[in-house]
Amino acid sequence: MTSLERHNLRLGLLFVSPWILGFLVFTLYPVAASIFFSFCDYDVLSAPVWVGGMNYRDMLTDQVFWKSLYNTLFFSVLALPLGLILALLLAILLNQPVRCRGAFRAIFFLPSLVPMVAGAMVWLWILNGKLGLLNQFLATLGMQHPPQWLSDPIWTKPSLVLMGLWGVGNTVVIYLASLQDVPQSLYEAAEIDGASAWTRLRHVTLPMISPVIYFNLIMGIIGTLQTFASAYVMFNGGGPNRSALFYAVYLYQNAFEFRQMGYACAMAWLLFLLILGLTWLATRLTQKHVFYST
Amino acid sequence: MKSLRLVLLVLACLFCGAGCGQRVDERTPDGRVIVSYWEKWTGFELDAMQGVVDDFNRSQPRIEVRLLPVSPIDVKIMLATAGGNPPDLAGLWSFSVPDFAEKGALTPISSALRRTGITREQFIPLFWDLCGYRGFQWAVPVAPASLALHYNRALFREAGLDPDKPPQSIAELEALNEKLTLVDVTRTGQVMRLAYCQLTPEERQARKFALVRVGHLPQEPGSFLDLMGAWFGGSLSDSKGRITADAPGNLAAFRWFRDTTQKYGVENLRNFGASGGGLASAQNPFLCGRVAMELQGVWMHNFIEKYAPDLDWGVAPFPAADPVAGKDTTLVESDVLVIPRGARHAEEAFEFMAYLCRRGPAEKLAVGQHKFTALRDVSPDFYARHPNPHIREFVRLANSPQARAVPRLSIWREYQEELRVAAGNALWLVTPPEVALAQVQQRVAWRWERAQARWDRVAEKREKEWQQRDLP
Numbered sequence: 080m081t082s083l084e085r086h087n088l089r090l091g092l093l094f095v096s097p098w099i100l101g102f103l104v105f106t107l108y109p110v111a112a113s114i115f116f117s118f119c120d121y122d123v124l125s126a127p128v129w130v131g132g133m134n135y136r137d138m139l140t141d142q143v144f145w146k147s148l149y150n151t152l153f154f155s156v157l158a159l160p161l162g163l164i165l166a167l168l169l170a171i172l173l174n175q176p177v178r179c180r181g182a183f184r185a186i187f188f189l190p191s192l193v194p195m196v197a198g199a200m201v202w203l204w205i206l207n208g209k210l211g212l213l214n215q216f217l218a219t220l221g222m223q224h225p226p227q228w229l230s231d232p233i234w235t236k237p238s239l240v241l242m243g244l245w246g247v248g249n250t251v252v253i254y255l256a257s258l259q260d261v262p263q264s265l266y267e268a269a270e271i272d273g274a275s276a277w278t279r280l281r282h283v284t285l286p287m288i289s290p291v292i293y294f295n296l297i298m299g300i301i302g303t304l305q306t307f308a309s310a311y312v313m314f315n316g317g318g319p320n321r322s323a324l325f326y327a328v329y330l331y332q333n334a335f336e337f338r339q340m341g342y343a344c345a346m347a348w349l350l351f352l353l354i355l356g357l358t359w360l361a362t363r364l365t366q367k368h369v370f371y372s373t
Numbered sequence: 374m375k376s377l378r379l380v381l382l383v384l385a386c387l388f389c390g391a392g393c394g395q396r397v398d399e400r401t402p403d404g405r406v407i408v409s410y411w412e413k414w415t416g417f418e419l420d421a422m423q424g425v426v427d428d429f430n431r432s433q434p435r436i437e438v439r440l441l442p443v444s445p446i447d448v449k450i451m452l453a454t455a456g457g458n459p460p461d462l463a464g465l466w467s468f469s470v471p472d473f474a475e476k477g478a479l480t481p482i483s484s485a486l487r488r489t490g491i492t493r494e495q496f497i498p499l500f501w502d503l504c505g506y507r508g509f510q511w512a513v514p515v516a517p518a519s520l521a522l523h524y525n526r527a528l529f530r531e532a533g534l535d536p537d538k539p540p541q542s543i544a545e546l547e548a549l550n551e552k553l554t555l556v557d558v559t560r561t562g563q564v565m566r567l568a569y570c571q572l573t574p575e576e577r578q579a580r581k582f583a584l585v586r587v588g589h590l591p592q593e594p595g596s597f598l599d600l601m602g603a604w605f606g607g608s609l610s611d612s613k614g615r616i617t618a619d620a621p622g623n624l625a626a627f628r629w630f631r632d633t634t635q636k637y638g639v640e641n642l643r644n645f646g647a648s649g650g651g652l653a654s655a656q657n658p659f660l661c662g663r664v665a666m667e668l669q670g671v672w673m674h675n676f677i678e679k680y681a682p683d684l685d686w687g688v689a690p691f692p693a694a695d696p697v698a699g700k701d702t703t704l705v706e707s708d709v710l711v712i713p714r715g716a717r718h719a720e721e722a723f724e725f726m727a728y729l730c731r732r733g734p735a736e737k738l739a740v741g742q743h744k745f746t747a748l749r750d751v752s753p754d755f756y757a758r759h760p761n762p763h764i765r766e767f768v769r770l771a772n773s774p775q776a777r778a779v780p781r782l783s784i785w786r787e788y789q790e791e792l793r794v795a796a797g798n799a800l801w802l803v804t805p806p807e808v809a810l811a812q813v814q815q816r817v818a819w820r821w822e823r824a825q826a827r828w829d830r831v832a833e834k835r836e837k838e839w840q841q842r843d844l845p
Contacts, residue, residue, distance in 0.1 A: 120827055123455045124476040124714075128830060142816070208647035227643045232803065320803050321794055335448045337787045338476065 117344035127341065134345035144346070146321055147329035150236060154325065155303035158240045163295055166247040170254030171280070184255070191248030199312035202242045203229070232322035235314060239323060242309055250295050257291035258284065286370045293361075293369045300357050304350065307331065326350055405437040406721045412464040413446040413708075414742075417675070421741025422464075425734050429725055436721045438462070447473075450713055454478045459713035461722040467503035467514065467707045468779050474506045475783040475828060477835055480712040481509040485723050485844040491730050499776055500707050500747035506781065509839055513726045514747035516738055517707035518671045519771040520597065521763075522691040525684065528553060528586075528665040532568065539666075539689035542696040543604070543629065546589055546666070553588030553665040554637075580638035584645040587637075589666040591630050592646065592800055593658055597668055597704065599792035601626040603777050604702050605694045609788070610780035616821050618792065618813040625694060627799040627806035634800055655680040670706075674761040675743050688763035690770060701773035707747055712844065719844055745771070784824045788817045 080088070092099075117134055119127035138144050173184050190198070205212045206228035217225040228238040261284060269279045285292070307327040316332075317324025330350070334343035399407040412422055419442050426438045441460070443449050447469055453459040455478075465473065473479050486492070493501045496514065504512040526536035532552045540546040554569040558576055566585060569577075576582065591598060602609065607622020617623075634642060649663065650656020653676055658664040660681040668691050677684050693699020710726045712719045728734055735746040736755055743761055745751075745768045756765050770776060779785055795809035804812070 120823075120830075122476050122827075123451060124473075124478045125831060128827070209644050210648055224640065227647065230643050230646065230801075316790060316793065319801060320798050332790070335451070336790075337784070338451065338472070 113344040113347060116341050117348050119341045121341035121344070122338040123340045124338070130341070134342045135349075137342065138345065138349065143321065143324070143329060147317075147324045147326045150322065150324055151304055151306065151326040154236050154239060154306060155300070157236065158243045158303050159296070159299045161240060162244060162247050162250065162299060163292065165244055166250035166295070167254055167292070169247065170251045170258055171284075173251065174255060174258045184252075187251055188248035191246045193246070195308040196312050198242065198246065199309050202238075202245075202309075203313055206238050206241075229313070230319055232318070232320040235318045235323040239306070239309055239313065242313075243303075243306075250299075253291060253295060254288065257288040261287040289365075289369045290371055293365050296361055296365070297358055300361060301354055304354055304357070401437050405435060406718055408436055408438045408462055408718050408721045408725060409460040410438050410440045410462040410464070410722070410725070411443040411446060411450065411460040412440055413442070413444060413466075414464070415442050415444075418742045421738055424741055425729065425738045426725075428734060428737070429728050432728070433724075436718075436724060438725050451478065454713045454715060457715050459715050461712065461716040461718040462725060463711050463713055464515075465512070465709055465711055467500070467512070467517075467709050468785050470504060470511050470709060470711070471506045471781050472783045472785065473711065474509070474511045475835075477831075477838065478714050479511045480714055480716060480719050481511060481839045481843040482513075482712065482723060482726070483510045483843055485720075485727075486510055486513075488845065489723075489727050491727060495730070495749060496747050497749055497771055499705055499771065499778060503705075503707055503778055503781075504709055507836070509843065512709035512711045513730055514707040514709050515729050515735065516742050516744040517705060517747045517771065518744055519703045519705045519767045519776065520668055520670050520691065521703060521767060521770055522666055522689045523659065523669045523673055524666040524687050524689065525659070525662060525664075526687050527685040528662060532665075536685075536687060539687060540692045542692045543694045545696075546692050549666070550588030553586070554584065555586040556582035557585055558582040577636075580641060582641065584637060584641050586663050586665065587645065588664075590637075590642070590645075590664065591633055592642070593649075593664045593667050594652060594669065596652075598630065598796035598800065599789055600704055600779065601629075601796075603704055604691060604699060605629070606699060608777075609792075610782060614780075614782070616788070616814060616818045618788075618795075618817055619807075619810040622694075624806055624810055627796065627810060629694075630796060630800040631802060631806055634802055639802060652676065653680075657681075660684065671744050671761065671764070671767045674763070678743075678760065688766050690766075690773075693775075699775060701770055702775040702777070703770040703773060705771050705776050705778050714842070723844055782821070782824075783828075784817070784820050787820050788813075791817050 116127055118129060118131060120130045120133070121127035169187055173180065173187065177183070193201075204210075206214075208214060208225075208227040208230060211228070213228070214225040226234040226237075228234045228241075265283050265287070266279055269283050274282065305327050306325050310323050310325045311328050311331070314323035317328065326346070327350075330343050330346045333339040333346065399409075401407060410426070412419060414422065419440070423440055426440045430437050446463065447465065450459065450463050450465070450473070470479070474481075491513070497517070500514040500517050504510055504514055522539060524536075524539055529536040529549075532549075534549060534552060540549050551570040552568055555566055556569055556572065557564050557566055558572065558581070559565070569588075572582070587593065591601065600609075602620065602623030602625070605622040605625040607620045607624070607626060608617055609620075609623070611617050645663075649658040650661075655661065657676060657680065659667050659669070659673075660676060662684075677686060690701045690703065693702045710729065712722050712726075716722055729738065730748075732746070732748060732750070732752060735748055736752060736758075739746045740755075740759055743759075745759075745764055746755075751768075761767075780788065782788060791813045795804070795813045798804040799806040799809045
């Protein structure tokens with residue numbers, strides 16, 4: 080390494096040092112500390128006391144932990160495919176050459192700009208069992224007993240899914256960008272070969288945007304398993320029979336309301352491992368179906 | 374070289390920023406010690422406290438208390454204390470004292486109270502006791518509250534009932550309930566509005582009606598479902614601090630929830646509940662005459678005054694299942710002032726606490742916040758000055774031998790959460806009451822065992838610390 084290169088390296092390191100410092104102090108240290116705390120009885124206010132694997136063992140017998148995990152997985156299984164499919168359909172529609180296409184795109188993107196808490200407050204009214212817009216609409220369709228979205232344990236998770244679907248604008252934009260990247264020549268060739276619209280979608284569009292679908296799938300797995308704000312605002316404490324108590328909400332309760340930070344750290348690490356495992360699984364399962372043109 | 378200087382400047386700023394976490398000894402330009410005070414209230418309650426703070430600041434030349442509303446205060450206090458940078462004074466709830474004290478987050482003030490001649494005798498005993506834990510005093514009670522039955526006198530008259538005779542027992546409450554509850558029911562093809570007591574046995578059995586107005590429902594407002602066992606002779610912990618969630622009285626309360634739901638029907642009750650507004654709104658079912666009787670605290674007057682000033686309302690002890698043994702049963706709670714551990718101006722903060730234990734400031738705060746004082750004696754004109762026409766009844770109930778508070782347990786938040794879920798499950802017929810309470814008992818006993826093990830590990834050290842840190 081020449082003296083100029085060494086000088087440049089020093090300067091470069093100095094320039095990135097604020098980020099490195101921030102990363103070490105605000106990310107790496109808390110993450111490393113949380114591993115240690117997960118093996119401790121720690122209430123934040125007193126010094127942590129080493130308890131070995133007690134927090135992890137407690138999780139095995141903690142019924143609320145299992146319920147929160149079940150709720151989260153149930154929600155993810157419902158919300159993730161629905162969100163991906165709806166976003167893709169909307170993106171395909173918004174990619175069609177129609178009048179006011181820009182306006183439509185803006186309209187579908189707008190909800191994702193609404194802050195989560197504000198959106199949740201609005202949805203509390205939309206989903207109100209008696210006066211809510213949704214049930215009023217269902218009543219006009221002749222439904223005698225529309226669902227009690229917020230007070231019936233069966234409907235609390237679907238109501239959150241519904242709310243989540245309202246905010247698919249971000250995913251739509253990502254799909255749109257990828258749809259516009261699909262070479263027109265492929266469509267033209269397919270058309271010449273007599274491919275129908277469905278065949279073109281199935282054999283041209285989907286393979287060409289498969290890396291983006293894969294990306295959205297991975298981000299979706301991470302996002303849905305960490306769902307917090309909407310569930311916390313709409314069902315403070317988990318809703319009826321803890322039917323909307325999500326993993327992240329229970330983790331928060333343990334950390335900041337019950338002051339069981341050690342237990343919360345153990346939960347956080349388990350969630351990390353769960354997400355890691357599912358991401359790996361999704362990668363393995365989709366490996367053969369993701370097409371990278373390069 | 375220029376770039377190097379720039380980078381160093383950025384780093385210097387970062388380190389300075391980090392250094393700002395450590396507060397300097399703050400004083401006003403005229404040399405008064407600044408006491409930082411975090412309070413949970415906003416709105417008129419904060420204004421009332423600000424008025425008292427201003428009086429205190431004017432009353433002496435040495436200290437300036439600066440009030441800051443903070444939410445959610447318990448979490449912020451916990452984090453600020455753990456970070457070694459807490460305020461000098463904080464307004465918590467009395468149920469938080471055991472948890473915060475046990476975890477070493479508060480400064481004991483027993484000696485300081487003794488030194489300044491502030492004693493238990495000056496207070497309504499229950500409120501003083503709520504500020505003590507494991508042999509030390511940790512807080513002073515300010516602006517307490519008690520619960521009572523609030524009832525709509527106009528609806529009583531409309532139903533042909535005597536508004537001066539509120540129910541004396543749960544059985545009477547249920548009897549009045551049937552007269553006050555209005556339903557829409559279809560008879561011979563026509564929708565008719567009738568009192569529940571006018572329904573035929575078949576109509577009651579079928580539950581094919583819509584609730585228009587109810588006399589009383591346990592879930593309206595539902596804030597105290599977890600604590601209703603008190604009116605059935607139940608207790609949530611025994612004298613030895615053991616968890617007694619499944620005590621017969623608590624079970625009786627949960628069965629009452631279940632019976633009420635079975636009587637009116639899940640669907641009808643859900644529809645009725647969904648059509649009401651929040652507590653602080655004109656659509657509050659009690660304020661708009663859709664609920665005739667409900668258990669509420671002394672604060673309810675604020676909302677009545679604001680949203681339904683013409684409401685003709687009364688206050689009475691909430692009836693107990695046993696009208697003799699449970700006469701004048703109520704639940705009490707109090708706002709308290711505490712000094713977090715590590716407060717830099719603990720002595721000055723205590724001066725403000727002591728100031729609020731005087732009758733004048735305590736009454737000014739009580740009148741401003743529409744509550745009462747924790748002091749045993751009040752000024753002769755206190756009740757006349759107070760905006761709540763029923764304030765005397767709340768004070769009487771707080772002094773009753775049947776006045777109770779939530780268990781003095783460091784895991785109360787978890788316990789309450791479990792009770793809340795179980796009460797909801799019993800109420801909505803998700804789980805039989807016996808099962809719901811057995812689950813609470815099992816889970817909370819487990820958590821309590823853990824908390825006790827934790828305490829056993831630190832008890833000796835912690836008690837020594839408390840003796841050393843007890844504010845002189």
